[in-house]
Amino acid sequence: MQTLTEIKSGKAFRGVLWILGEYVEGLSDIQVTFQEIRKVLGEIPILASEQRLLDEAGGDEEVKEEKKVDGGGRPKVLADGTYATETAYSSAGSARLEAIKAASKPPLRGV
Secondary structure, eight states: OTTGGGOOOHHHHHHHHHHHHHHOOSHHHHHHHHHHHHHHHOSSSHHHHHHHHHHHTTHHHHHHHHTOOOSOSSOEEOTTSOEEOOOOOOOTTHHHHHHHHTSOOOTTTOO
């Protein structure tokens, strides 16, 4: 359990979880194990915590700006006869979004 925070591979972590599930006995040991696992996983649910970080940084408005489509009307016909649409996204909030992505995350989610 001392090296749980150093594990960055999902497969390795899965194996460690199996081992801990087999060999940890006693209520106090189980509680300590769950606390260590939560440290590695971070805040749960993961998606809600990521969205909250984005909202706190004010990136929600900028993400909406990024979704604005500029261009088009008629689809473009490619050389093979298929249709394609061209879209352009503004990248005004990409710097803030990258900063949030690079924020300190638990080891297993940081990769």
